[in-house]
Amino acid sequence: MATGGDVDIARTAALFADPARVRVLLALGDGRALAASVLAGEAGLSAQGVSAHLAKLLAAGLVTAERSGRHRFYRLTGAAPELLETLARFSPARPVRSLREGTRAQALRSARTCYDHVAGQLGVAITAALVVRHALVTVDGDPTTARRPGDALSAQLPDHPYALGPAASEVFGELGVDVSAASSARRPLLRFCLDWSEQRHHLAGALGAAVLGRLLDAGWLRRRTDAHRAVRLTPSGRSVLGDVLGI
Numbered sequence: 001m002a003t004g005g006d007v008d009i010a011r012t013a014a015l016f017a018d019p020a021r022v023r024v025l026l027a028l029g030d031g032r033a034l035a036a037s038v039l040a041g042e043a044g045l046s047a048q049g050v051s052a053h054l055a056k057l058l059a060a061g062l063v064t065a066e067r068s069g070r071h072r073f074y075r076l077t078g079a080a081p082e083l084l085e086t087l088a089r090f091s092p093a094r095p096v097r098s099l100r101e102g103t104r105a106q107a108l109r110s111a112r113t114c115y116d117h118v119a120g121q122l123g124v125a126i127t128a129a130l131v132v133r134h135a136l137v138t139v140d141g142d143p144t145t146a147r148r149p150g151d152a153l154s155a156q157l158p159d160h161p162y163a164l165g166p167a168a169s170e171v172f173g174e175l176g177v178d179v180s181a182a183s184s185a186r187r188p189l190l191r192f193c194l195d196w197s198e199q200r201h202h203l204a205g206a207l208g209a210a211v212l213g214r215l216l217d218a219g220w221l222r223r224r225t226d227a228h229r230a231v232r233l234t235p236s237g238r239s240v241l242g243d244v245l246g247i
Helices: 009-015 019-027 036-043 047-059 080-089 103-110 120-132 168-174 179-183 205-217 235-245
Strands: 063-068 071-076 112-114 117-119 136-138 162-164 191-194 201-204 221-223 231-233
Touching (some): 019 036, 019 080, 036 047, 036 071, 047 063, 103 112, 117 120, 117 205, 120 136, 120 201, 120 235, 191 205, 231 235
Antiparallel strands (some): 112 117, 136 162, 191 201, 221 231
């Protein structure tokens, strides 16, 4: 009958000894659940390379997988976050070897288009600010834009907990968006997606499209050429969103 011996620290430590595997872990370090393709981009790995690392991390119980549609999304689990934080305290800063390293992944996470509306950090910040300014209100008792139980990852929500708020016309008007005109479109005025990079809701639907159109037409947002679907705030856009939404 086999009996347990000493804990195998070396086996666990070996999982953190591979720089590429550590990049995968760090990409998940802020609590997001990401698809393998996104992890490959953020860690600078091929699809085969990231799959091999994820298989080892799954076997070790350091990540877990959740299926949503055709994709599997990976998240840190167990002691992985604590281990990463502990190792980080004793680790030197890694030198930057290339100015392009991680640029595309960070650009997409910062601000991008999702079909015809704004996503990424900017998209969820705009949506959260609209709730704070009472242009949107939640109707399920949760005053935040956080993921709700049952929300599918990286997908438009079939049902959502939002409605227009009492300050909708005023706030959207300050941005130059006509809510009444958006309401006449042959599509739902309010739709929401669970943002794949931020794991929070962002505004979609006819109103979301109107917001993106206004930001682009006014020159407050520009499309980037170094990353597909990535956009960037211009100085005037930063000023307007700061004045109107407090972003």
